[in-house]
Amino acid sequence: MSTAQETAGGDAHPWAEVTPDAARRLLVAAVEAFAERGYHATTTRDIAGRAGMSPAALYIHYKTKEELLHRISRIGHEKALEILRTAARREGSATERLADAVSSFVRWHARGRTTARVVQYELDSLGPDARAEILALRRLVDAEVRAVVEEGVAAGEFDVPDVRGTTLAVLSLCIDVARWFNVEGPRTPEEVGALYADLVLRMVGARPDAARE
Amino acid sequence: MSTAQETAGGDAHPWAEVTPDAARRLLVAAVEAFAERGYHATTTRDIAGRAGMSPAALYIHYKTKEELLHRISRIGHEKALEILRTAARREGSATERLADAVSSFVRWHARGRTTARVVQYELDSLGPDARAEILALRRLVDAEVRAVVEEGVAAGEFDVPDVRGTTLAVLSLCIDVARWFNVEGPRTPEEVGALYADLVLRMVGARPDAARE
Numbered sequence: 386m387s388t389a390q391e392t393a394g395g396d397a398h399p400w401a402e403v404t405p406d407a408a409r410r411l412l413v414a415a416v417e418a419f420a421e422r423g424y425h426a427t428t429t430r431d432i433a434g435r436a437g438m439s440p441a442a443l444y445i446h447y448k449t450k451e452e453l454l455h456r457i458s459r460i461g462h463e464k465a466l467e468i469l470r471t472a473a474r475r476e477g478s479a480t481e482r483l484a485d486a487v488s489s490f491v492r493w494h495a496r497g498r499t500t501a502r503v504v505q506y507e508l509d510s511l512g513p514d515a516r517a518e519i520l521a522l523r524r525l526v527d528a529e530v531r532a533v534v535e536e537g538v539a540a541g542e543f544d545v546p547d548v549r550g551t552t553l554a555v556l557s558l559c560i561d562v563a564r565w566f567n568v569e570g571p572r573t574p575e576e577v578g579a580l581y582a583d584l585v586l587r588m589v590g591a592r593p594d595a596a597r598e
Numbered sequence: 599m600s601t602a603q604e605t606a607g608g609d610a611h612p613w614a615e616v617t618p619d620a621a622r623r624l625l626v627a628a629v630e631a632f633a634e635r636g637y638h639a640t641t642t643r644d645i646a647g648r649a650g651m652s653p654a655a656l657y658i659h660y661k662t663k664e665e666l667l668h669r670i671s672r673i674g675h676e677k678a679l680e681i682l683r684t685a686a687r688r689e690g691s692a693t694e695r696l697a698d699a700v701s702s703f704v705r706w707h708a709r710g711r712t713t714a715r716v717v718q719y720e721l722d723s724l725g726p727d728a729r730a731e732i733l734a735l736r737r738l739v740d741a742e743v744r745a746v747v748e749e750g751v752a753a754g755e756f757d758v759p760d761v762r763g764t765t766l767a768v769l770s771l772c773i774d775v776a777r778w779f780n781v782e783g784p785r786t787p788e789e790v791g792a793l794y795a796d797l798v799l800r801m802v803g804a805r806p807d808a809a810r811e
Contacts, residue, residue, distance in 0.1 A: 424639075505777060587801050
């Protein structure tokens with residue numbers, strides 16, 4: 386149900402790279418079906434039907450249901466990595482970059498929550514090779530955030546006794562926005578992003594003036 | 599797969615109240631089946647088979663598959679409320695009580711992650727009445743944590759510009775432990791609980807000495 390709103394909200398970007406149009410429509414249909422009924426309860430026939438296509442037309446683009454999930458998960462993780470990398474590597478203090486990374490990542494999870502839920506909750510439904518590829522992408526995501534935290538500690542901006550654990554908690558906090566965010570709730574994605582950037586700076590003991598001292 | 603480990607870890611408490619034994623075995627089997635395949639891909643026949651029972655024997659205890667999910671979700675939420683209420687209402691400063699609430703809640707989500715995932719990810723699979731009942735329990739859970747945060751602010755222990763948003767973030771951080779926690783990972787539930795208590799005290803700007811000033 387929320388996929389239509391996500392598209393209306395202009396956050397269907399991750400799928401823009403999928404061509405031709407039929408392959409993209411099938412991916413969007415698969416996200417909707419997996420979100421509503423779960424991966425195991427969804428058939429390729431269901432997905433083709435949602436996309437207004439025949440099962441035979443689906444097989445031109447995807448050999449199996451798992452290939453659809455794998456593609457969705459890979460695109461989702463690549464986009465996550467791109468968002469965090471852009472924020473983490475821009476100009477500015479570690480404080481500014483961490484705040485930017487968190488607010489961007491939160492906004493993306495709030496707007497694309499249907500896709501994010503499928504990607505997160507169905508990870509165990511992937512086969513071993515696809516799962517290994519996705520886990521490698523997750524380690525890169527983790528490394529981007531950890532690098533900013535480490536840079537902040539080195540610069541005297543942050544006070545973090547457990548960098549690995551804190552990085553994990555920061556990412557977890559952002560990802561879980563996809564579980565609870567409600568478009569009919571009182572907060573916009575932008576408001577949650579701003580609140581969470583502030584909370585994360587508190588988690589790392591940020592002293593915003595330290596970078597300029 | 600991890601349910602056996604959870605039981606071995608002594609964290610099958612939530613089901614201890616379910617009697618008779620056959621009804622309890624069916625609930626445990628339902629949690630395992632829903633976690634592995636999703637609610638919609640699981641039949642009452644699958645659940646009965648896992649419990650070593652016939653479908654007819656299942657119907658003596660549960661009229662529908664939804665009744666099983668509802669029972670699992672209600673017991674899970676009642677236990678969550680009990681854990682938070684016990685920590686939030688004990689003797690001690692708001693700082694001590696919030697740290698205790700977070701570490702207990704995190705340990706419980708790490709140990710009972712299979713159940714927690716089913717409860718969280720299949721909420722939308724409940725019918726309207728069951729869902730309304732569970733959402734009412736969630737509001738009580740939220741209110742317990744919010745009360746401690748408000749007490750800490752009133753006592754001058756905490757500095758929290760957005761009490762509602764911060765409470766939501768604290769609960770979200772704890773709940774998401776069920777998604778990522780790995781028994782083969784480097785941290786025990788106790789270690790994650792201790793780390794998260796520290797991170798949450800940072801989120802609320804705790805000044806532990808304020809209570810004694």
